[in-house]
Amino acid sequence: MKFSKLMEEMRTIRDYKKAPVEKALIQEVLDVGRTARGIAENASVLFIENGKELFDKLSGKAGYFGKMMEAPHYLAVVTKEGPGYLENSGYIMELMRMKAWELGLGTCWLSIQDESELKKILGVANTERLTAFAAIGYPYKGIFKKDISEKSSRLSMEEIVYLNQWNNSCTVEQLEQLGFANIIYFAKYAPSYGNRQPWKLIVDHDKIFLTVAEDGKPDTGLDAGIMMLYFEKASREEGISGVWKIDVTSDLYQKYAVPSNYRVVGYYQI
Numbered sequence: 307m308k309f310s311k312l313m314e315e316m317r318t319i320r321d322y323k324k325a326p327v328e329k330a331l332i333q334e335v336l337d338v339g340r341t342a343r344g345i346a347e348n349a350s351v352l353f354i355e356n357g358k359e360l361f362d363k364l365s366g367k368a369g370y371f372g373k374m375m376e377a378p379h380y381l382a383v384v385t386k387e388g389p390g391y392l393e394n395s396g397y398i399m400e401l402m403r404m405k406a407w408e409l410g411l412g413t414c415w416l417s418i419q420d421e422s423e424l425k426k427i428l429g430v431a432n433t434e435r436l437t438a439f440a441a442i443g444y445p446y447k448g449i450f451k452k453d454i455s456e457k458s459s460r461l462s463m464e465e466i467v468y469l470n471q472w473n474n475s476c477t478v479e480q481l482e483q484l485g486f487a488n489i490i491y492f493a494k495y496a497p498s499y500g501n502r503q504p505w506k507l508i509v510d511h512d513k514i515f516l517t518v519a520e521d522g523k524p525d526t527g528l529d530a531g532i533m534m535l536y537f538e539k540a541s542r543e544e545g546i547s548g549v550w551k552i553d554v555t556s557d558l559y560q561k562y563a564v565p566s567n568y569r570v571v572g573y574y575q576i
């Protein structure tokens with residue numbers, strides 16, 4: 307399936323059948339995570355098979371405000387700290403979520419509330435970071451066997467893109483002229499913590515800068531990594547190849563008038 311279709315279609319699934327997922331399907335999902343060329347090096351993927359037995363222990367440690375989600379299995383990303391490690395974790399987990407959706411599985415990101423307890427329960431070494439966590443299983447569609455829940459809304463393209471400088475609005479027509487309209491159209495579907503969509507993109511010729519709000523809210527690094535994945539995949543499907551760079555220098559803030567409550571994550575170099 308094309309990534310653009312997955313981006314438009316995929317949504318969070320919060321109810322799962324109790325049945326375990328067929329091993330071959332899980333393997334496909336894990337393979338995608340383990341072979342991904344993300345944003346940085348060094349991440350590995352963990353599969354937690356016995357979700358049912360671990361659910362009580364995991365309660366309070368992950369999920370919005372500690373509200374764990376019951377699922378037959380869970381996925382985690384484990385990594386060393388280093389440049390871009392959170393963005394990389396977001397990228398890799400989301401790539402696995404997309405593969406899962408393509409295979410008819412449902413997933414839900416679970417925000418990590420108590421990382422050190424979670425690491426103890428899952429046997430992750432103290433020298434590692436457990437950065438991303440998600441539930442996975444067959445979606446439960448209710449007794450009517452029809453899933454009628456809707457995808458959460460998203461900001462418009464104009465609300466997330468600036469042209470050349472912060473606060474300099476960019477119309478859809480301008481994006482079309484620049485050849486970026488389709489890319490932004492699909493990238494805006496990126497999911498985020500609480501669906502807050504904390505990103506702004508600044509288009510400057512052959513570079514597209516990604517910034518995220520740094521307002522003390524959790525998981526902005528993961529959110530940024532998810533946007534990087536969506537942008538990259540949408541761009542490649544448009545026939546525009548590029549690569550994310552994270553060598554951000556402090557002069558960029560002044561050059562693009564980025565306010566201090568936003569962080570420049572990196573730029574997509576075409």
Ligand SMILES: Cc1cc2nc3c(=O)[nH]c(=O)nc-3n(C[C@H](O)[C@H](O)[C@H](O)COP(=O)(O)O)c2cc1C
Binds near residue numbers: 318532
């Ligand atoms: C980093 C991150 C953490 C999240 N944590 C949770 C969570 O703990 N519980 C939950 O129900 N959903 C969680 N979500 C899912 C978002 O609420 C969801 O992606 C967003 O509302 C958009 O909805 P959609 O994915 O259906 O399009 C999280 C998403 C992200 C990206």
